[in-house]
Amino acid sequence: MSSTAFARSRFGSRFGPALLGFGTLVGLIALMQGLIYFGVLNEFIVPYPIDIFRAFERIIVEEHVFDRFLLTLQECVTAAVLLAIFGISIGAILYKVDLLRRATETWVAAAAAAPTVLMYPLFLVIFGRSAWTIIMMGFIAGLPAVILKTIEGLSGTRRVLINVGRSFNLTHWQIFWKIQLPSALPTIFTGFKLGLIFALINVVGVEFLINFGGLGQLINDLAERYDLAGTYAAICFVILVSVLFFMVVERIERWLTRAV
Amino acid sequence: MADAGRLRQAVITSPALSPVTLVRIAIIVTILVGWELLARSGLLYRDVVPSLVAIANAIVALLSDQSYYWNLGVTAGEVGAALAIGGISGVIVGLVLGANKFLSRAYEPYLYYLGPTPKIIFFPIMIMWFGVGPASKVALGTLSCFFPIALSVAAGMRQIDPVLIRVGKSFRANVWQMVTKVYLPAMRHPIINGIRLGLGVALIGTLLAETKLSNRGIGFLIIQAYSLFDMPRMYAMLIVLFVLAIAANTLVGRLGGLDSIKRF
Numbered sequence: 407m408s409s410t411a412f413a414r415s416r417f418g419s420r421f422g423p424a425l426l427g428f429g430t431l432v433g434l435i436a437l438m439q440g441l442i443y444f445g446v447l448n449e450f451i452v453p454y455p456i457d458i459f460r461a462f463e464r465i466i467v468e469e470h471v472f473d474r475f476l477l478t479l480q481e482c483v484t485a486a487v488l489l490a491i492f493g494i495s496i497g498a499i500l501y502k503v504d505l506l507r508r509a510t511e512t513w514v515a516a517a518a519a520a521p522t523v524l525m526y527p528l529f530l531v532i533f534g535r536s537a538w539t540i541i542m543m544g545f546i547a548g549l550p551a552v553i554l555k556t557i558e559g560l561s562g563t564r565r566v567l568i569n570v571g572r573s574f575n576l577t578h579w580q581i582f583w584k585i586q587l588p589s590a591l592p593t594i595f596t597g598f599k600l601g602l603i604f605a606l607i608n609v610v611g612v613e614f615l616i617n618f619g620g621l622g623q624l625i626n627d628l629a630e631r632y633d634l635a636g637t638y639a640a641i642c643f644v645i646l647v648s649v650l651f652f653m654v655v656e657r658i659e660r661w662l663t664r665a666v
Numbered sequence: 667m668a669d670a671g672r673l674r675q676a677v678i679t680s681p682a683l684s685p686v687t688l689v690r691i692a693i694i695v696t697i698l699v700g701w702e703l704l705a706r707s708g709l710l711y712r713d714v715v716p717s718l719v720a721i722a723n724a725i726v727a728l729l730s731d732q733s734y735y736w737n738l739g740v741t742a743g744e745v746g747a748a749l750a751i752g753g754i755s756g757v758i759v760g761l762v763l764g765a766n767k768f769l770s771r772a773y774e775p776y777l778y779y780l781g782p783t784p785k786i787i788f789f790p791i792m793i794m795w796f797g798v799g800p801a802s803k804v805a806l807g808t809l810s811c812f813f814p815i816a817l818s819v820a821a822g823m824r825q826i827d828p829v830l831i832r833v834g835k836s837f838r839a840n841v842w843q844m845v846t847k848v849y850l851p852a853m854r855h856p857i858i859n860g861i862r863l864g865l866g867v868a869l870i871g872t873l874l875a876e877t878k879l880s881n882r883g884i885g886f887l888i889i890q891a892y893s894l895f896d897m898p899r900m901y902a903m904l905i906v907l908f909v910l911a912i913a914a915n916t917l918v919g920r921l922g923g924l925d926s927i928k929r930f
Binding site: 422424452520523527532614628637641 | 686690693710714769772773775779780782789791794795870878885891901908911912915
């Protein structure tokens with residue numbers, strides 16, 4: 407069967423893309439193994455994929471990668487809680503006080519474009535080489551997205567829903583809690599998801615840069631020890647964790663959108 | 667009298683004195699006064715919150731320092747090279763994935779999920795592959811900006827009006843003509859949007875790499891100021907850097923006819 411015919415068949419159109427993607431990945435790994443074996447790639451720069459695979463056991467048993475993962479997770483969760491409390495509150499306040507929103511919304515959007523992660527030396531001075539430096543960097547990176555999306559979500563509530571609330575003589579507070587907030591929840595969660603992604607990127611990044619904390623520090627440690635296979639394995643582990651994290655958050659977002 | 671009335675009306679409705687501007691001025695003044703009071707209070711360690719005068723002096727000293735511009739040039743060169751390599755490869759990959767549904771379903775999930783991973787963790791690999799010089803910073807910047815550009819271009823390609831594609835095909839345009847006369851002009855906004863996102867992450871990737879291991883560039887200057895505990899200089903560099911980054915973001919957006927600021 408030709409490749410075009412395979413792509414057009416029912417099996418091919420359903421599983422073909424996934425097989426091609428996975429096959430390419432396996433092919434690249436096999437190619438790398440071959441290139442190193444035949445000396446085209448230097449094994450002291452790129453380790454054998456099989457060695458990277460074996461190093462997984464070592465980083466799990468000797469480097470306590472799951473404990474480090476929990477540490478990183480703890481920092482991310484703390485940053486997420488701060489994002490939910492402050493991001494959504496500030497967004498709601500800016501939505502309620504229109505003048506304040508018009509005065510500061512462009513500043514918040516500009517802050518989102520600024521490379522705030524570069525402030526980490528400043529936070530090192532303020533909070534010291536501690537988990538709070540990492541948490542605050544994650545929090546600050548995600549804050550603009552949560553604020554902007556909260557304003558967008560609350561502003562997008564359908565007029566008819568608010569009118570229905572008014573016809574029931576609901577107070578402003580009741581309209582906010584029972585109508586505006588639930589209706590804005592999918593958009594707010596989109597902002598929260600973006601904020602979480604920025605927070606995770608910054609948490610792992612700053613851990614790596616200041617050599618403190620969980621998974622980021624592990625990569626830095628292994629690289630400084632010139633444990634090549636271990637470094638590659640730790641990087642693969644962080645990629646796996648990030649991918650799983652985004653998949654879970656995306657599922658929650660889809661479920662929330664359907665529920666509301 | 668009538669003229670005076672019109673003048674007074676013009677002053678009242680003048681945008682410079684609108685309530686929004688007044689609120690902005692009030693916020694800025696409050697922050698500056700609060701900062702200065704905190705700096706003078708001695709509540710924090712000395713120099714953690716330096717006085718505004720010290721920061722202003724540091725900004726003046728920084729902007730009149732020749733070596734700052736040399737380092738700024740190094741960083742700009744690295745970011746420019748990263749954006750060029752990552753941008754061109756991102757546009758090509760985006761065009762291919764956007765044009766072919768089968769390839770898109772095969773490879774786009776990998777790009778989609780790899781895109782938001784923290785790229786700085788690849789820096790040890792970049793050092794091993796490209797050395798400790800500017801090449802490893804360019805490589806990290808390239809890796810950072812490739813994903814948003816490729817994904818944005820692929821999404822933009824799928825949103826092209828099918829009528830335009832049919833018109834191109836009815837004129838028997840070849841692949842090159844389709845790309846240059848139909849696809850790229852129709853995708854101006856997604857491409858510019860991708861480049862704007864790419865610029866931001868390339869800048870962050872390059873600067874973070876410079877703070878980790880470098881002897882030149884703005885990232886190196888920031889980490890040097892931290893090592894010397896020269897806080898006013900660090901604040902000055904961060905302020906100037908933020909202004910430059912926001913200005914570059916705005917400029918790219920304006921060139922593409924988009925909003926002046928990044929939106930989510």
